[in-house]
Amino acid sequence: MDKKVSLFKNTGILYIVPTPIGNLSDITYRALETLKEVNLIACENIQHTNILLKHFNIKNTLISFSKDNEVQKTDHLINILKKGKYIALVSNAGTPVINDPGYLLIKKCHLFNIKIIPLPGPCAAITALSASGISTHRFCYEGFLPSKKKLRRDLLCSLKKEKRTIICYESKHRIIETIKDIINEIGENRHIVIAREITKKWEIIHGNKASLMLSWIKSDVNRHKKGENVIIIDGYKELKSINPSDKIINTFTILKKFLSLKQSVFITSKIHKINKNNLYQYAIKNKEK
Structure with a gap:
């Protein structure tokens, strides 16, 4: 953990600690040191985080900090930080706060002038984007698509002419319906990439035009309905008008x-x-x- 003296007097420090998205070897030395040295680890799921800690022989105090109790636990953690304690915030996998609990806690840390130190580390969206073969210069992140069909289709329709690369998450249960919605709302020829089980043994990163991706998934439904999916959608490209001879x-x-x-x-x-x-x-x- 960083030994620097805090510029924020009389308060502790909140560390944002990314954890592996699959392969435990992806944890950084700095993350391990931080998890060992902090006074408390606020985690999305205690049982899940304990697996990680036991793997690296780390013993520390854990407190549940999930979407269900985020509001009530935020003030409790703020009070601990005000007393000069160090807290590590972790999610089940990847970088905390990105589609995970923690936004309210970080917002209140800024409000009460409590120091925040973010550590770099794994993020499924960025990892998938880097290997997608789709433009990485400009992109937008939409998180998990709505579970309700109409809301999902409305959102996809609004993104039809988005010129930046689009990144979103989808569960294994809705992947077929979502690809159908992408075909209907964005277009059957739009190039998309699906990344699943990233960094794990059965990692798959595959891309093609939307209509062919639907056929690919349907060819082996059981195989493709495992794990959460990162979907990368190529941005809208305005076609040049032509005057044919x-x-x-x-x-x-x-x-x-x-x-x-x-x-x-x-x-x-x-x-x-x-x-x-x-x-x-x-x-x-x-x-x-």
């Missing part, structure tokens, strides 16, 4: 007499080596012509 229009017009719009666009794009999505958008806009 007479040759391209003639090819497309002939094909359209015998084939579907989709097939006609695909074959025309192959013949003339142009972007099929741009041609498709042009065809939709000029459908009546």
Whole structure:
């Protein structure tokens, strides 16, 4: 644990301590030292955290700090910090507060001028993003998608034209329904990546367009309904408008007499080596012509 003297007089320190998201070897030396030296560990689940502590032969006092008791326990922890004690905040896995309890506690620490020291460490969203192959320069994090279908679809619809990479979590029970909703609200051709069981033995990171990802999951439902999922959705890319040449229009017009719009666009794009999505958008806009 840091031996620096606190700049915040007469108060303790709250340490935000990330823990492994699967592989226990991912814990840092600094995190282990902090968990050993603090006066108290506030954890999302005592039994779960005890497994980690026992693995590293750490003995300390634990207090439950979950979504169910966060409000009532926050004031209790603040009073302990005011007495000059050191507390480590941990969640079941990953970086605390990211979709886990702790926001209210940290907000009140700022209010009462109590020092907060965050430690760097594992986070499922960032770990999955780094291996997704989708742009990492700009992204937005949506946490767990709503469990109710209408709310989930409304949210996805609002993200349809989000240009940044989108990161969200989904449970194993709703993954199929959510991919269907992504297809309906964002588009069957939007590229998505699913990362599951990250850092664990059965880790899977797989990406393709949404329609093919649905087929992939359905091909082995039992296998794909294990563990929580991180879903990475490629950001919206505005297609450039094109003015196809007479040759391209003639090819497309002939094909359209015998084939579907989709097939006609695909074959025309192959013949003339142009972007099929741009041609498709042009065809939709000029459908009546």
